[in-house]
Amino acid sequence: MSTPALVVGKRPRGDKVRGTLFYVLLLVSVSIGFVLLGTLVVDVIRKGVGYVDPVLFTEPTSTNPERAGAGPAILGTIYMMLLLLAVVVPLGVGTAIYLEEYANRERWYNRLLELNIQNLAAVPSIVYGILGLAFLVRGLGLGRVLLAGALILTLLVLPTVIVASREAIRAVPDSIRQGAYALGATQWQVVSRQVLPASIPGIATGSILALARAIGETAPLLLVGALTYVAVNPTLLGSFTALPVQIYQWVARPQEEFRLLAAAGIIVLLAILLTMNAFAIWLRNRYQKRW
Amino acid sequence: MRIPLQEDLDQLEAALQEEGSLVLRALRGCLNALAQSDVELADEVIAFDDEIDAAYLGIEEGIQSLLARQTPVAVDLRLVLAILHDNMHLERMADYCVTIAKLTKLVHDVPHDVTLIEGFEEMGARAEEMIRVALDSFRDRNAGRAESLVDLDELIDRANRRVVQHVLSLGADPDLREWGLRMIIVSRCLERIGDHAVDIGEQTAYLVSGEFREFTDASHGPGTTPRDL
Amino acid sequence: MPDMENAPAPVTIAGVRDRRVAERQQAEPPVHRDVLFDVDGLTASYSGVPALRDVSLEIYKNHITAFIGPSGCGKSTFIRCFNRMNDLIPTALVEGTIRYHGLDLYGPEVDSVEVRKRIGMVFQKPNPFPKSIYDNVAFGPRVLGWKDGLDDRVEQALRQAALWDEVKNRLKASAYSLSGGQQQRLCIARCLAVQPDVLLMDEPASALDPISTTAIEDLMHGLKEAYTIVIVTHNMQQAARVADMTAFFSVEVDEESDRRTGILVEYDETPTIFTNPGDKRTEDYVTGRFG
Numbered sequence: 001m002s003t004p005a006l007v008v009g010k011r012p013r014g015d016k017v018r019g020t021l022f023y024v025l026l027l028v029s030v031s032i033g034f035v036l037l038g039t040l041v042v043d044v045i046r047k048g049v050g051y052v053d054p055v056l057f058t059e060p061t062s063t064n065p066e067r068a069g070a071g072p073a074i075l076g077t078i079y080m081m082l083l084l085l086a087v088v089v090p091l092g093v094g095t096a097i098y099l100e101e102y103a104n105r106e107r108w109y110n111r112l113l114e115l116n117i118q119n120l121a122a123v124p125s126i127v128y129g130i131l132g133l134a135f136l137v138r139g140l141g142l143g144r145v146l147l148a149g150a151l152i153l154t155l156l157v158l159p160t161v162i163v164a165s166r167e168a169i170r171a172v173p174d175s176i177r178q179g180a181y182a183l184g185a186t187q188w189q190v191v192s193r194q195v196l197p198a199s200i201p202g203i204a205t206g207s208i209l210a211l212a213r214a215i216g217e218t219a220p221l222l223l224v225g226a227l228t229y230v231a232v233n234p235t236l237l238g239s240f241t242a243l244p245v246q247i248y249q250w251v252a253r254p255q256e257e258f259r260l261l262a263a264a265g266i267i268v269l270l271a272i273l274l275t276m277n278a279f280a281i282w283l284r285n286r287y288q289k290r291w
Numbered sequence: 292m293r294i295p296l297q298e299d300l301d302q303l304e305a306a307l308q309e310e311g312s313l314v315l316r317a318l319r320g321c322l323n324a325l326a327q328s329d330v331e332l333a334d335e336v337i338a339f340d341d342e343i344d345a346a347y348l349g350i351e352e353g354i355q356s357l358l359a360r361q362t363p364v365a366v367d368l369r370l371v372l373a374i375l376h377d378n379m380h381l382e383r384m385a386d387y388c389v390t391i392a393k394l395t396k397l398v399h400d401v402p403h404d405v406t407l408i409e410g411f412e413e414m415g416a417r418a419e420e421m422i423r424v425a426l427d428s429f430r431d432r433n434a435g436r437a438e439s440l441v442d443l444d445e446l447i448d449r450a451n452r453r454v455v456q457h458v459l460s461l462g463a464d465p466d467l468r469e470w471g472l473r474m475i476i477v478s479r480c481l482e483r484i485g486d487h488a489v490d491i492g493e494q495t496a497y498l499v500s501g502e503f504r505e506f507t508d509a510s511h512g513p514g515t516t517p518r519d520l
Numbered sequence: 521m522p523d524m525e526n527a528p529a530p531v532t533i534a535g536v537r538d539r540r541v542a543e544r545q546q547a548e549p550p551v552h553r554d555v556l557f558d559v560d561g562l563t564a565s566y567s568g569v570p571a572l573r574d575v576s577l578e579i580y581k582n583h584i585t586a587f588i589g590p591s592g593c594g595k596s597t598f599i600r601c602f603n604r605m606n607d608l609i610p611t612a613l614v615e616g617t618i619r620y621h622g623l624d625l626y627g628p629e630v631d632s633v634e635v636r637k638r639i640g641m642v643f644q645k646p647n648p649f650p651k652s653i654y655d656n657v658a659f660g661p662r663v664l665g666w667k668d669g670l671d672d673r674v675e676q677a678l679r680q681a682a683l684w685d686e687v688k689n690r691l692k693a694s695a696y697s698l699s700g701g702q703q704q705r706l707c708i709a710r711c712l713a714v715q716p717d718v719l720l721m722d723e724p725a726s727a728l729d730p731i732s733t734t735a736i737e738d739l740m741h742g743l744k745e746a747y748t749i750v751i752v753t754h755n756m757q758q759a760a761r762v763a764d765m766t767a768f769f770s771v772e773v774d775e776e777s778d779r780r781t782g783i784l785v786e787y788d789e790t791p792t793i794f795t796n797p798g799d800k801r802t803e804d805y806v807t808g809r810f811g
Contacts, residue, residue, distance in 0.1 A: 104610065106610070173647070175643060175645060175647035176647060176649055176650070178605065178608070178641075178643065178647070179643065179647045179648075179649065179707065179710070180649070180659070180663075181605070181608060181636060182603065182605065182636055182640060182641035182643075182711070183636065183637075183640070183659060183660040183663060183710065183711065183714055184633055184634070184636045184637030184638075184660065184663060184664060184714060185633070185659075185660075185663045186633050186663075189663050193659070193662075193663070194649060197650075198649075198650050292734065292735075292738055293734055293737070293738065293761075294738040294741050294742070295737070295738070295741045295761060295762065296761075355791075355795055356791040356794075356795065359760060359791060359794040359795045360760040360761055360790060360791065360794055361760070361761055362757060362760075362761075
């Protein structure tokens with residue numbers, strides 16, 4: 001009694017019960033997500049693992065499930081990702097640097113730009129597809145080609161890259177900029193030698209995650225003309241297909257074998273996704289912030 | 292390391308030693324003036340006191356500034372306090388030299404007793420010795436040597452008492468009696484210089500040990516002789 | 521018994537006969553100081569609100585000048601006027617003049633980047649760049665395009681900052697591996713590497729432990745042979761310890777608008793400020809009777 005703060009059992013019983021209840025609730029929600037995901041993965045692997053073979057990686061699709069592969073689709077996806085990366089990173093990082101380091105917030109157009117980017121990130125991907133069809137394929141007369149697909153995916157993930165890069169640039173402490181300015185560095189030198197190197201891990205992580213989003217997109221690609229049957233390896237200005245589109249097409253087939261083939265495609269897609277995510281995590285840890 | 296503080300302390304201590312050497316010069320000057328009845332030299336000694344006062348003020352201001360700026364602690368603080376005291380003791384010694392010089396001027400044309408003048412030469416030499424010991428032991432932080440000042444002081448005290456005895460025996464010549472009375476003050480001045488040297492020694496002991504302690508207690512000590520007349 | 525033979529020979533007191541002492545006392549030469557900065561009627565405001573009003577003072581070459589005063593007295597704002605750091609804040613406005621070697625720092629022909637090369641700055645919190653120790657020091661010279669003898673420059677700067685012996689065997693290590701006090705000395709070395717005229721220090725020891733603080737103060741004491749140092753400190757004792765000249769700033773509160781503006785109250789030699797200040801407000805502040 002002399003140390004009331006330490007007396008056990010003074011709390012109302014209800015508190016403890018509520019606490020336990022809440023904890024159980026948390027466990028349930030975690031396990032629902034986990035079990036669903038686990039089931040999906042196990043199911044897909046169980047079905048598809050038999051079809052993950054050289055044929056899948058090299059052959060084009062075919063009416064005969066035994067000879068059908070996703071070679072052009074996988075290559076199409078890889079080409080598109082490379083193109084996407086080459087375009088989206090300079091554009092996104094450049095925009096982010098402008099907004100963070102140069103733009104004067106007092107100006108209306110800069111604020112409008114910011115608002116625009118935030119809203120773009122929330123636009124459904126099908127809308128990008130329509131835009132691509134109207135503007136790239138028909139407007140510019142590009143046709144239903146791989147370049148159009150890559151460009152439309154670029155537009156789709158550009159806001160994500162910009163936002164991630166801005167976060168990374170903003171995370172560089174102002175004291176580092178001031179220290180550099182105080183040594184007689186120009187703005188260009190401060191940005192290129194201090195801010196950008198320091199924010200590269202964040203930018204890289206953001207870009208890879210954006211890429212991961214783009215790789216699974218189907219809808220806009222269908223609109224700009226990813227064909228479901230492409231027998232030849234894709235070229236920049238040729239017709240093309242992509243892995244998700246191929247999976248979508250296989251799943252729609254009536255034969256059971258094609259569904260198993262689709263599962264194999266999903267395994268490949270998942271593997272690529274996981275690898276990219278792992279790489280992003282590794283990058284982040286490797287260049288962890290040290291200030 | 293606190294380099295500015297160390298530099299300031301070193302500077303103050305050097306200034307104190309410098310002031311000590313000025314005091315030694317003043318003492319030698321007034322002793323010579325007394326021995327040779329040299330009025331001009333006596334005037335020099337009196338004027339020279341300005342120089343010592345300037346040194347005194349310089350140290351005083353230095354200490355004020357150092358205390359205000361550097362907040363010394365522990366041994367540094369004791370050093371500052373010891374310098375503060377020593378500075379005052381040295382300045383007082385110089386004042387006694389001025390007194391001797393002034394007395395020299397007052398009596399330069401009256402007859403004087405050769406024995407006593409010789410005695411003063413010896414007393415003065417002891418006082419000089421004591422100042423040197425006081426300054427050196429302070430510089431070397433040698434508390435043992437500083438304490439030896441007590442013994443030296445005892446000798447000066449005895450000489451002082453002999454001077455009084457001697458003056459009493461000078462006889463009835465009024466001029467000689469006036470001279471003798473003034474010489475008692477000279478003797479006392481030299482004796483006081485010795486006392487201040489002992490006090491400097493006490494500051495050295497305080498600096499080294501951190502304890503305030505008088506080497507001899509003038510009012511209570513067993514077997515001690517009164518240091519004052 | 522004192523030995524009469526060893527007593528010094530009787531001396532005459534040199535230098536007195538001609539009364540040189542008296543002359544010397546009269547002819548004490550005035551203290552000579554070279555003016556480096558001449559501040560005249562300086563007012564600094566943010567978004568039109570003055571933070572510091574009508575400051576006029578002179579900063580002397582090879583002196584350490586301290587700015588002290590309560591929070592909000594504008595001392596940090598003031599020090600940032602000397603290397604035009606306030607230019608980096610869009611809403612900041614500096615009126616009045618600061619002449620540096622007679623040249624108006626805010627004149628139209630003066631480039632702020634050029635100013636900062638000559639007038640280095642050390643910040644409150646150590647702000648090393650997220651790079652190696654070597655690259656931190658080499659940053660300034662590289663930015664200025666001084667490519668020759670970079671190693672020597674780095675070594676010399678680190679020596680001047682009394683850091684060389686501690687880091688010479690790990691120049692490639694991250695600057696973040698240093699202790700706080702070492703980081704701050706690294707920041708000082710970084711400034712020295714561009715061979716400035718002036719070192720501005722904005723509360724350089726406020727984030728450091730007492731030992732590191734002493735190291736920085738000793739360093740400043742040694743550096744003033746070659747540099748002019750201006751330091752802002754909220755630690756009065758620090759100003760007392762290191763500064764030759766001290767300026768006391770205070771806050772003036774406008775009764776009607778409750779607006780607070782910094783003003784210069786007193787500027788004098790440091791011993792005077794701390795032993796016999798001329799202004800009651802200074803005395804109240806240094807004795808701790810303020811507020």
